[in-house]
Amino acid sequence: MTVDPRIAFVTNRIVERSKPSREVYLQRLREMAEKGPFRSSLSCGNLAHGFAACGPDDKASLAGDVAPNLGIITSYNDMLSAHQPFETYPAQIRAAARDAGGVAQVAGSVPAMCDGVTQGQPGMELSLFSRDVIALSAAVGLSHNMFDAAVYLGVCDKIVPGLVIAALSFGHLPAVFIPAGPMTTGLPNDEKVRIRQLYAEGKVGRTELLAAESQSYHGPGTCTFYGTANSNQMLMEIMGLHTPGSSFINPGTPLRQALTSEATRRALAITALGNEFTPVGEMIDERSVVNGVVGLHATGGSTNHTLHLVAMARAAGIRLTWEDISDLSDAVPLLARVYPNGPADVNHFNAAGGLGFMIDQLLSIGLLHEDVRTVWGKGLSAYAVEAKLGANGTVVREPISKISGDAKVVTTADKPFQPTGGLKMLSGNLGKAVIKTSAVKPERHIIEAPARVFHDQSGLHAAFQAGTLTGDFIAVVRFQGPKANGMPELHKMTPPLGVLQDRGQTVALVTDGRMSGASGKVPAAIHVTPEAKDGGPISRIRDGDMIRLDAVTGKLDVLVDAAEFAAREPAQADLSHNEWGIGRELFARFRENAGTADEGASVLY
Structure with a gap:
């Protein structure tokens, strides 16, 4: 062949x-x-x-x-x-x-x-x-x-x-x-997501949420x-x-x-x-x-x-x-x-x-x-x-048959769901990042909006609960890279951002953390490197800075005068609460020696 x-x-x-x-x-x-x-x-x-x-x-x-x-x-x-x-x-x-x-x-x-x-x-x-x-x-x-x-x-x-x-x-x-x-197969995925978003909005309680999750993972x-x-x-x-x-x-x-x-x-x-x-x-x-x-x-x-x-x-x-x-x-x-x-x-x-x-x-x-x-x-x-x-x-x-058993699930090479793959690499004055585009509607592949900056996902979640995440914005959640705290997955942000998007707001996410295989319908530029802990450009973003995320051309930029942006002092974050408890103190050497995301974020190479 x-x-x-x-x-x-x-x-x-x-x-x-x-x-x-x-x-x-x-x-x-x-x-x-x-x-x-x-x-x-x-x-x-x-x-x-x-x-x-x-x-x-x-x-x-x-x-x-x-x-x-x-x-x-x-x-x-x-x-x-x-x-x-x-x-x-x-x-x-x-x-x-x-x-x-x-x-x-x-x-x-x-x-x-x-x-x-x-x-x-x-x-x-x-x-x-x-x-x-x-x-x-x-x-x-x-x-x-x-x-x-x-x-x-x-x-x-x-x-x-x-x-x-x-x-x-x-x-x-x-x-x-x-x-x-x-x-x-358990509870359909769409129903699981619906219950999660209702819970995020306070419209159902923990009992209903746990019942739905238990039917999904059963x-x-x-x-x-x-x-x-x-x-x-x-x-x-x-x-x-x-x-x-x-x-x-x-x-x-x-x-x-x-x-x-x-x-x-x-x-x-x-x-x-x-x-x-x-x-x-x-x-x-x-x-x-x-x-x-x-x-x-x-x-x-x-x-x-x-x-x-x-x-x-x-x-x-x-x-x-x-x-x-x-x-x-x-x-x-x-x-x-x-x-x-x-x-x-x-x-x-x-x-x-x-x-x-x-x-x-x-x-x-x-x-x-x-x-x-x-x-x-x-x-x-x-x-x-x-x-x-x-x-x-x-x-x-x-x-194997040459005909799909369900063309809505798997399709033939001559009739693809989209002409390019489900992952896209981004680069620009914020460094390099990854976005999963396969679950994001095409009209959301380009987002330009002001930044709302957080140092962890709990801060974003608190702002959502307080009703202050209004208007269009790109959430910047930083100090989540491998050197900062081991680069955790940040799915706690998915339901609130999904709710805001469903309400008609234009939202996206930029983070040096991970979102994994469950990255969904909200545009998310993840694995940003250099990370904030290393003084990467993401550490110099401020609330209100315009950010452009373009998954079509593969660009990720902050739209700020280059000289002004370069002159800014990198933000600092108190990471002491990430250094101990649930075994985290045992991984201090891992955090200190972790490689960058684009090199695998490994301590072995």
Whole structure:
């Protein structure tokens, strides 16, 4: 298949930029891979400790250095719906591994926090940094050198990016990611939003709000809107780290169980002990990363991945930039309408053809690299399928239909919902930022209005409750970047701004914080960098300054005389209340050493 010249141009630019770091990465990876299965280098005491808790058969297999051993890295906890299904996975993986002549051990667990629980709470200030903690935790689990491959059990916001960083850091090992799937459909998203806005206006109480939220988030599995968690699953499949068709199958179903066993067998098949050795660091290359970005644009995915994809790519020595992401957005049409950029949820998306349909459509017009390596061992065409349960309880795959099951949810490449992707990069005299345009009506893609400045989202919320947010304005919420307070998501602002917009006011948001995959109908320039804590231009904005946010041309400017603006002293904020409580004091070094948003906001690179 011929790749679109625009896709090829950006890919080649990334390859050239990445050559020095990628070559060093691959050299180190190959040196590790040449040493072969690591158990052979362990002393008898080392090895005895490593399999002391195993049964006799597994001990015999591991002692012989012949049977492959899978390391399981799990994000299981039973408080969070997305990760609760993983409770039973290790036992199933161990059984499937034994049936295939291998062994599997839980190598380690990683923390998994939920932004839905910590939204608007102090714990949200640990959220972004948890990605790097997850990578470090997984590395500790794999450091025992007992494993020929690893399987990763993770779903939500920071968990999958952290696991990918870890997998690529152990890039000499094959890696297969095994999802849990979305919960079944609950309260329609439009109704959930309606109740939230009524609550923000004081027209319903906490009892009604909790009832609506509980109907939305009601059982095991991922939240069903297309936020970061489900964007993660899309990325893992389109980048070839899932088995084909496995991302959006509900938990606890026979097909979900069959896919888990199949993924286990596939991980065993691609170790260095077999004939299809697929070290993940070789498998994931610049083309795989570009495919991930294309998928993000085509589906209107999470803005968080403008941070995560940059950090994930760096773990493999690949230098992805916001310019690359923006240029790809200009080339990729929006082919999906899933909440928040449409009423459907991911179950509707999957039923309408889902990711298999999307991949097929994007391949048909050359917007994906087909000739990539995957854990399935074939090109990306193998992912343009629908996974089903066969008569004997195994997985069968059928070619995907060329016709959408619901054209309001997923569309064909010749009839896109909009000609460009769902994410846009902004630049101007306020620095660089990101905006998710897929849920914003076209008439709101350009906003020019005076600034209303706040130093946290509570200040904006208080102004809304007091009725002082009148007229047209652009809310500037600053000192929310990674160095200031860990760059929390700021969804507490979404309902009030949505209410004001519905009342007819022209409103928008500019912030150095995050809004994630749930960025909705209000124009929001987020991830502004340099951040206010670093003295970035956003720290010199004053109430009443005219700001122009132009998502069409990709501009973000304050319309103030340049000399006057440059002469202003940066604002200061008292951040002492962000430095302790709910574990925040433990992350002081993270805040001090965090990178900029456009470089992934990581402490690891």
